[in-house]
Amino acid sequence: MFARRTTPWPLVALFTAGYLPAYLLPTTVGRLGTSLSLTATQAGAVGSALLLSSASAGFVLASRLPRIGARTAARAGLALAALGYGTAALTTTVWLVVAGAVVGGFGSGTATTVAATRIAAERDPHRASTMGLLSVSALAGAVYLTVPHLGPAHGLPLAAIALTALAVWPLTGRLPGGTAASPAAHETTVPLPRRRSGPVLAATVLCWSMAQNSLWGVSGRIGLTQAHLGDAALGAVFAVALGAGLVGVLAAGLLGSRLGRAVPIGAGTVLIACCIALSASATSPASFAAGEIAWNTLYPVVLSYLIGLAASLDPRGRWAVFVGSASSLGTAAGPLTGSVLSAEAGYRGMGLILGAGLLLVAVPMTAVALHTGGRPLLPGAVRRRGGTPAALVAATTGTPSGAVPEVGAAEQPVVEIPVDAPAAAVQRAYDTAGPRQAAATPGSGTG
Structure with a gap:
């Protein structure tokens, strides 16, 4: 029987607010x-300060969250977001607007x-993140x-x-808390896995996000002037x-893990590079609309x-x-990067530079996806050391289904059989432990 998948709605709501x-x-x-x-530069600087504050929350809280507790951190983040953005919305004093945006940005980053x-601890993190992207896209569109x-x-x-942020607050009651004495408090001592793949993915995602928002920051000017x-x-x-x-997010949810992660990330980034080059070089409404719509369809899929x-x-x-x-750091740097590139190389040159950069970062991102292999995608799958679920290996190599135990199955005892044991003793051990244990025991051959 397959386990019924449920949508973690509190996490989806928190993802949306962040x-x-x-x-x-x-x-x-x-x-x-x-x-x-x-001025445009001053307003952009306020937006960059908001996003930089949001990014700093992740770096500050990543190792402290198990000790603080998800519920406490989420409520603190939502409170800061409501206070900061609410203050910025109700005043026209510039320094208060800036301060409110920075405080609210840290709150949003905490929620994120x-x-x-x-979401990383969910059985299906891709499904949860897809639902979050769908929710935030729909709300932003409204x-x-x-x-x-x-x-x-x-x-x-x-x-x-x-x-x-205020609307999401009541849902935080379903999140777990944390105390200094809880087992989760000691998880911070566990070293980070994937010490090579993680930094490579973080660096390339920064560049990937910066390229997306470089175009987004100047798309309005491209459409009006060019x-x-x-x-x-x-x-x-x-x-x-x-x-x-929204269609792209729905497509990502329907596609799921059928193609793995490497193909959507690699091929999708290549297509996005083409869309960016098309939008930046557009000289007619039709070509501009085609590039922008195609780009916005693919972007959430890859994300x-x-x-x-x-x-x-x-x-x-x-x-x-x-x-x-x-x-978030890439998002914050994107508008400034797009403005500088368009001023120095023109919109067409900017599009070519951004497209070439995306083609370059597509290689290491795809390599990380291929190397890590992701988490098990089937209920009861057993992970091999190399990262591929053993259930998937069994399904592709013709291994009998009984050769792959389910997670949580009781271990069978290993029976030692002397080399010179008589045939009757070997048969008794075989009947007691099962064929796999008897065959795996040293000296269990028939000689």
Whole structure:
């Protein structure tokens, strides 16, 4: 009988609250500039400070979370998010807005850290992360469609983030707590596994995320100045692109582990590189729309597999936190990188540089996915030392199903059989221990 898979809704909600600020960053930064009379560089700096604060939460809490407890950390993070973003939404004093964004960013990063750590411990981390991406994409799309009708105030997207944090708060009661005396408190002494694969994945995800957000930061200017779209048409393109992102998340959920992780990550990144080059070089509305929509369809697909891959490197979730924080750093650096590259090389040159960079990072990311092999994808699968579930090996090599014991099965005793034992003793040991134990015992041959 197969175990029934359940969706960890508290983790999905916490994931949504933590990721929502990054999804709303374009409208948040744009409204800060217009409402508070900030320059584009100043407004972008506020957004970068928010994301840097969010990333720092992951690096600070990764090793301390088992001792603090998931419930306590999640509630503290949501409280900081509600307080920080709420303060920034209700004031027009620039320094208070900046301070609120930084405090709220640390709270969002804390929520993301807890969600990533707990998702890594799930039986199917890819399913949980996919549901989280679907939730945050749907909520961000609703905000993008609603906020423009409520006025140009800078506080509207910030208020949406604060209200989301408050709405998620009641669900934290289902998260486990932690005390200094609990076994989880001693897990921080366990060394990090995958000491080579983890840093490689974190570094490449940082570059991967920076490339995505380099284009996202200047997409509006490309559409207006190079593709000759009007404001209304540009908004329609972005709305369709958000809808395509939802389709991409659903496709990732349906695809699941059928192709493993290496193929979606490697091939998906190559296709994203082509989409970025197409969008950046577009000179017509059709080509620009095609590039943006295709890119937004593929981006969440690859991201969901990267999150699942990071979760598979350490069941305690430490690599998932570090990789997520590295992704936040790349997100924070993306708008500035896109602005510099477009100013120096033009939009077309920027697209080619970003596309070439993505092709380069696709190689080590795919190599990590192939090398680690991920976590067992079948209930009862037994992991080999090399990372491949033994149940999968048995299924592909014709091994009888009885040769692979299920997890938790009682161990059979090993019976020692002397070399000179008579045939009757060998037969009795064979009948008692079973064919595999008798065959594996030294000296159990027939000679």
